[in-house]
Every structure is written in structure tokens, then in C-alpha cells.
Amino acid sequence: MIDIQNLHFGYRRKKIFTGLSLQLQPGHIYGLLGKNGTGKSTLLRNIAGLLFPDQGTVKVMNHNPAQRLPAFLQDIFLVPEEFYLPDMPVQHLLKYMAPFYPKFNEEQFERYIKEFDIPRSNTLQKMSYGQKKKVLISFGLACNTSVLLMDEPTNGLDIMSKSQFRKVMAGNIDDTKCVVISTHQVKDLENLIDRITIIDEGRILFDQTIETIARKLSFHISFDSEEIKQAVYHESSLRGSAVVMPNATDEESKIDLELLYKAIILNGKAVESVFNA
């Protein structure tokens, strides 16, 4: 569905990607993780056709995104980190924006609005940032586009809204859709994504499914100093040491995304060796 080959991209003074290749398939929610300024948003914008590659190709649903054809645009939706919504009531958003998206489902939209507890009486400009973001997320989901890109979607959402977001997202995915969520708040994506892609300095540092990660790594609290020494990554906490270990016994543990992320960033080679073994 999304095929990126040898992507080179840079801003005037800074190279972001130097030969990045990535394939994303429908039926998955991808978590795009990485430090600030590593190119997560830039990658999403290349996929959306808002930025054009210097070299290499980006194909989305067999379209060249840079052409920005209506047939492509009506099957992709981007929830940007900094977004704009026109000053109109929510009802007008349905009236004037929804007809552009052939698969838009009004019933679905109403359900999400209710789920997010968004007041219908206000115009969009009178809503808080979080409320506006929830309207945009609801609208994007109700468009039922084949590709849904979300850049830091949980930024500005309160704790309740974050859990509502996870619930709404989990109920939205099907075999025809590909959702890419870029974030540095890895905790917000727990139990939601089924593949993790970590970008660092313009290259793919890590790209594995949740299933593979659970099979290869084990996450738990340890008090055993020997085990802590052998850990791929560990960090002390009040409850003991949280460790990331190679999963030698095929035990099932809950993946701690934050810990995994730190392990990859700080001890990438050790993690890589576990996956290559």
C-alpha cells in the first residue's frame, strides 16, 4: 500500500533521509517512533504528497503522492500535529467537507463525537485545542480512507481522551486500511499498534511487529543483580529494576514500549543481536 524506496530528502541546511526504504501494508496500525527532529513528520508529509523526495520514490496506493490528484487525496487523510479547522459549526464540517470523501460515514462520525464527549453547540474556533483535535480525529476516522496518517495525535489530549483515542482507534482498523501514527509519547500507543518503526537520523533503526517483539524480548521487573547485568537494557525504579531481556523461555510478557524504545536508542546493537539471533 505504501512503498518507499531509497528516499532522500533534506531541507535547505539539513539532510533528513539518505536512502530510506520502507513498506507499509493494509490491515495494520504502525507506530512511527523517534526523537524530536528525526524526520517522523517529514516522512508523513512525503507520504501525503506535501513534500517531494529529492531522490527515490514514494508510492501510495499506486499513486505518486506529489501529483496530489483528487483520487489520491480522497483516499488519504492526515491529522497533522499543528492543524487548522475552519471556523464553522461541526454540522457544517459534515456538510461542506464530508462530501469530498466518498467513504465518509456520518453515523460513525456521530459515534466518535459522542465517545469523545464533544459539545455540538460550539463552532470549531470556540472549542479548546483538545476538543478541536478530537473533532479532527473523529472526522479523519469517519472518512474511512485507505491511508490514515496521524502526527502526534495524542498531543494536547487529556488522560481520559487518550484512553478514548485508543478505544476509538482499535475499533476502526480493518484489512483495507493502513494507519500510521507518529509519536514520541510511546505510552499512548500501547495496546494499539501492531508494528513499531523507529527512525533515527534519517534511517530505520528498528522495524518489527509486536508479535515478533513479544517472541524475542521479555519485559519484567527484576531484583536479581545477575539478571540485571545480562539485560539488554535496564533502569532502576522504586519497585526494582525494569529490564528488557532476550526471551529465552518463550514466556509472554506485556511489551513496555517506553522501555523498548529506550533500549533501542541507547543499546541498539544489543537489541539488534537479539533479533538477528
Place this chain on the structure above:
Amino acid sequence: MNQVFNFNRWLLYTGKHWAENRKKYLLGLVALAALLILWFSIVMIVEGHRPMNYNIQLVTYHVGQFVIGMLLASLLFHDLSDNPKGIHFLMIPASITEKLLTAIFFGLILFVICYTAVFYAVDTLMVQIANSLSAAKTDIDQYGRPYIEKVVNIFTGPSHLQGDYFFGMLFLIFLGLQTAFMLGSIYFTKYSFIKTAISILVVFLAFVLLVGQVLDAFMPNGHFYNSLFSYSVAYSEGGGVVMLPDWLGDVLYFCFRFGFPPVFILTTWFRLKEKEV
């Protein structure tokens, strides 16, 4: 569905543009009416003798049309200088042609119609007020009658300036400038009105310099005669008039009169197509 232009999709996009901007446009028209009333009132206070004469009305119409039109045109693609608004604009599933045509429809066609309507509404009112004031005062003509001003017909120019030809030329210059400022609103992300005005001035001065200095250096002693298509050679150099063939002169003249708006519109289309945010 046609990916370059589809009438229904264009109507949808136009409807969306109107829904988003109608408050701004309607307030703009009210402000325009208020400005015209204020201007004519000042003229009536300052100019005791025939304040609403033909020339005042005609100059007010055209100067207002040029200044306000160019200001509006320089804002047509202002959204692209703001990332969130730019993303919203580019991600709407309509083609570049449809988006450009909508801008032309509102910024050129509808503007001229609305501006003219508001001007006539205010002008008619102010002419009546001026006439009643003139009757009340002793502002009389040579036959002892109070001056009765008529509402100006802006579609014909002053008779000493070849009437319709004057109006036509002025309108073509307006279209050329309007489309130039529309293009400037994409080129310059900040202060586009000022920067476009300076650019036009620089191009105009370069043209004057080219004709006055550079071309002059290649020509025999003499001067351009009537137009740039005929050249009068001085007697000292043999005398006579050198003329370009009529058809070439006609083509160049045609291009000069009608060529600028289509060239600027086409350039705007390409700039929109390659715009990245």
C-alpha cells in the same frame, strides 16, 4: 472522474470556500461601503464646489478597485504561508485547477461584481446627498440652476480619453495586476503585497531601462515613433521611419494587452502544483 477538472467537485470546493470565508467577505463588503461613505463625506466637506462631480466618482471607482483588488489578490493564497492552513488547503480532495479557479472566481470575478455593486449603492446615495446639499446652498451653474450631478457610468471612460477604449485598457491593466498579485501571494510567504508591488516596479523599471538605454545603444541615432514598433531614424543618419511588419506589431500589441493575465494564471497553476508545506 476527471482528475484535472470536474464541475461537481469544483462546485463542492466553491461551496466549502464560501462557507469558510463568507463572514470575512461580507464584513469586507460592509467595510468597503463604510470606507466609500467616509471618503465621499470627506470630499464633500473639503470640496465645496461640485464635490461629487464625474471625475471624482470615476477616479474613486478605479483607484478603489485597483487598491482593494490587489490587496485581496495578495491574500488569495496567503494560507500557504501558514503550515496548518497550507496542509488543510493542499489536502482537500480537489484538483489544483479547481482550487485555482475558485480563487479566480472569488478574487477576480466576484470581487469586481461586488465592488461595483457596493460602489454604485454608495455612489447613488452620496450623489443624492450632494445634490440636495447643492440645492440648499447657492452652488449654481451659469444659468442660475443648482448643479445636478449624475451617477457615473464606470463602464465608459471619459470621452476625451476615447471612452470605451479607456475602460477596456484600464480593465486589462487591472486584470494583469490582479493576477500578478495572486501569483505573488504564492511566491512570497510574508508581506506578499509589498514584495509583489516592489517586484512589479522593478520589472517595469527594468523594461524602461531596456528600452531607454540598452535598445537605444543598438539603434541608429533617432527615436521610437508613435510606438515601440516603429523607429524614426535621424536625418543625419539618412532619415526615414523603420517599421516592424504590421502583423508582427499586431501580435506583439495583442500579447502586451491580453498576454499578462493568462501568463500569470498559468504560472500560479504551476507554482501551486509544486508548492510544498
